[in-house]
Amino acid sequence: MTDAICYRDSYADRITATVVATEPGESERGPLVVLDRTVFYPGGGGQPADRGTFLRAADGRTWTVRAARKEGDEIVHELEPAEAEPPRPGDRLEVDLDWARRHLLMRTHTALHALCGVVWRDYGAQVTGGNMEPGTARMDFEFERMNGDLVDAIEATVNAELERGREIRVNVLPRAEAFAIPDLIRTKVNLLPPGISEIRTVEIVGLDLQADGGTHVASTSEVGRIRVTGYESKGRINKRIRIALAGSLQG
Numbered sequence: 001m002t003d004a005i006c007y008r009d010s011y012a013d014r015i016t017a018t019v020v021a022t023e024p025g026e027s028e029r030g031p032l033v034v035l036d037r038t039v040f041y042p043g044g045g046g047q048p049a050d051r052g053t054f055l056r057a058a059d060g061r062t063w064t065v066r067a068a069r070k071e072g073d074e075i076v077h078e079l080e081p082a083e084a085e086p087p088r089p090g091d092r093l094e095v096d097l098d099w100a101r102r103h104l105l106m107r108t109h110t111a112l113h114a115l116c117g118v119v120w121r122d123y124g125a126q127v128t129g130g131n132m133e134p135g136t137a138r139m140d141f142e143f144e145r146m147n148g149d150l151v152d153a154i155e156a157t158v159n160a161e162l163e164r165g166r167e168i169r170v171n172v173l174p175r176a177e178a179f180a181i182p183d184l185i186r187t188k189v190n191l192l193p194p195g196i197s198e199i200r201t202v203e204i205v206g207l208d209l210q211a212d213g214g215t216h217v218a219s220t221s222e223v224g225r226i227r228v229t230g231y232e233s234k235g236r237i238n239k240r241i242r243i244a245l246a247g248s249l250q251g
């Protein structure tokens, strides 16, 4: 079982860890490495997995990590396919995230939750899906009456909420307790597999509360401002809103 540090400390970007297991690469896929602990986010909930590097202090050898994913209780790191010789079990590695990219993803993810919170509070529209890249994101809502004027108002309201410096709190609750929170029902917590005994929640205090596995910034003021870059109909009821962080590369 990997100690997955990202779920309790999203700001941890570098640690020392020990290699537990490896698997050679095959054709398209690079070698796989499992560590006793890691700061890598394995992807999920619309947030892409982290990238970064491993450094073996003993001989100065480095590897590029192109992705990570969750497999059971483990986080598996995938090296670049060109890395023929992965580290060996027992090796001590310095594990280093691409922090600029991760921090941008954290700001983007928190921005999405702020959007979600505003659209729910002010219009009662539920989220049906979402996805993000560093600095840009989209979210789909059951939002029949969405139009251009509403979208402008939403952008202004989200920015006002972000500016208020609302705190973001992460909690892990027993399943029964989480199910008792009415707000969580709208994020379809009831669709979670029955085997899960604990539910992690992410709260933008005073604005939004969701069952969520992602990494977030500590305060909405760290997000900065967002722009709505587009909106479209995905059917009579389903509508999509696209956002970008102001000042981000893609924004």
Ligand SMILES: [Zn+2]
Residues within 6 Å of the ligand: 045, 109, 113, 212, 213, 214
């Ligand atoms: Zn989320």
